[in-house]
Every structure is written in C-alpha cells, then in structure tokens.
Amino acid sequence: MGLKENLHRLRELFRREWHHRRRPLKVCTLQPTCRCNLRCRMCGAPALARPGDEARELSRADMLRIAGELAEMGAAELLLIGGEPFLRPDDSLAVMAHARHAGIKTTIVTNGTLINEDIARGILDAGLRKLIFSVDGVGAAHDRVRGVSGAFERARDGMRCVLEAKRRRGSRLPFVLIQSAMSRLNFDQVGPLLQFKEEIGAESVYFNYIAEVPAEKLGAHRLDGEGACSRRWAPKEESLLFSPKELSAFRDALNRAPEDENIHILKALGDDAYLKCNRTPRRCYEMRVHMVINPFGEAHPCVHLDRCVTGNVREAGVRAVWLNEKPRKVIAGLREGMYPMCSGCCFFRENLTPWQLARLWLFDRL
Helix, strand or coil, X not given: CCHXXXXXXXXXXXXXXHHHHHCCCXXXXXXXXXXXXXXXXXXXXXXXXXXXXXXXXXXXXXHHHHHHHHHHCCCCEEEECCCCHHHCHHHHHHHHHHHHHCCCEEEEEECCCCCCHHHHHHHHHCCCCEEXXXXXXXXXXXXXXXXXXXXXXXXXXHHHHHHHHHHHHCCCCCEEEEEEEECCCCCCCHHHHHHHHHHHCCCEEEEXXXXXXXXXXXXXXXXXXXXXXXXXXXXXXXXXXXXXXXXXXXXXXXXHCCCCHHXXXXXXXXXXXXXXXXXXXXXXXXHHCEEXXXXXXXXXXXXXXXXXXXXXXXXXXXXXXXXXXXXXXXXXXXXXXXXXXXXXXXXXXXXXXXXXXXXXXXXXXX
C-alpha cells in the first residue's frame, strides 16, 4: 500500500478517535419498510413486519424531513436498508435525491430483484453514490439462501439494468457493489462470486459473515428493566454458522482470492469468530456516531438493539432524539462491558481499535 493510502488511513483513524469523544451524528440507517419479497434464511427483518404496518410506515414527507434534519446536524451518510427499499421505489429515490442535494453521501442496500430499466434511470437521476446488491451465491446457491426460485436471475438482471444505464450516460455513479453473507449455506461460493463480479462489471464483492446469538442470551439481557437486544439475530431453525470442515473450505477459498482489505481481515480472524460468532469488539465507535430509524420513526442506537427505542423522530425530530438521555445511557453501558449481541457485531471492521489495526497491518493477526 502506497504513502497516499497510508496517510488517508491515519487521517481517518484520528478523525474516528475525535468522533468517539465528541459523539456527532455522522451516519443514519433508515428503513423505509420491513416488508420484503424474498424469504432469506438468515434475515429476521420480515419477521418484524405485522399486518397493517404499511399504513404506519414513514411517509415520503416524513423521510424528506428526516434527511433535511440530518443535513442540518452535519451527517455525512444516509443508508437505506429493508426489508426491501424498492418495494417503495419512488419514496426511496426521492429521499436519496433530497439527501444528495443536501450534501449527504447516499447508499441503498437491495436484493436487486425489483430493479427494472425505469428504476435504474431513477437511481441515476437521484445521484446515488453506492448501490449494494445482496448476492450470496451464483444461480441455485443464491436462491437456496434467499428462499425464492429465480432470485439470482432477477438480481443479475437488475444489476445489468443499472450498469447499462451508467454506460449510456457515461456516469461513474453509483458504485455497484456486491455484498455476501457467508454461512454454511454458501461457504463454497467465494470463487464463483468473485468470477461473477468480473463478468458483470461490479466494483467489488464484500464478504460478510453470519451474525448469530442464542435466543436465551438475547432474552436474558435487560436495559432499564426492558428487553433491548434484537431477536432477529437468534437462529431461526438451525444454526447457520460454519462447521469446522466448512470453515476450512472457506479459508482455502479466501487464500486463493485476490487480496484486498476485506479478504485480509477475514483471513486474520480466529476460528471462534466463525464457529461461535465470537467477534466482540473491544470498543464501539459506531454507536457514538450512528442512528438507526425503523419504518415507524422509532430510533435505535444500533441494529442489534432494535428493541431499545430511544425516541420517535416522527414525533420529536432527529436532533431531540439524538441528544436525549437514553442514547447516552446505552453508550454508558458499554463502559461496563459489551452487550450480548455484540459478539455478532456487523460493524466489527469499523470498530477495530488502533492497536488491532496495527496488529493486522504488521502481523496479519487480530
């Protein structure tokens, strides 16, 4: 890695340490809906949906106001997740366009199956910076994880629509990325996904790993006498964590893959991180700069704490919810030790301490 990249890393580290002490709101994850058109084996978001929820979801006006408030507070990034955001395509793209015009970097995570040529044009019109496709394998391997036959072909077609729209306009944006949740269902898909990325022309593949915490461990935790930990991370039927044999095959595939920062970190993780979902961070940076807002306006300090409601932004506004006492109390609890679901932290990479990063860069170990 060159001098310019190393200087950028150092600058980002200093900025992160400063934010850790000051606690500015820099990132917001917004769910337009919990509804989804797929039945992914590892995802608990649709289980949060209830009959009649559609009428209770944030309106377009609500989301536009939220984006405006985020800009006023100096937020740098807005991320739309689901469910599936493109079940509300016009609303999702309107809030992204509004946020971009306000100077906020915008990202949407999608399963890609609903994207057609019209939506692809809308994505470019909205000035989206990143479009992340959740693809967990090639062909039947992806369909097996996503629970719907033909899901891979539809996601591939959606990706092609966006890439073709970019080509016709000569646009660099959005960056088209692939995100893959690796588990015992698709441990053998590292090579096929990397080949698919090259063939279709996506920028990169980002391999993630299943977050899974036993239900009894989640249920036992209380914050101010109330349940706080998300139930979505408990195994649905059987555990999807790697077996030792599957982990060995996964590591072999990583060793054959072209090296990048994502692959480097995955190779450096110990076996317990995969076999027992034991990757508890030593410090939480994300919770100090990140707000999560569900489809009904309820704010959470973390996606893993979706039963801990710190306020409702539809009723009180973003600033009032961010500055009230409950988020501070949750953060104060981190000083006493991480919460049970932190062992499956999906922001593990972002929460690596300077010492862990130094070990990674110098010794390839965490």
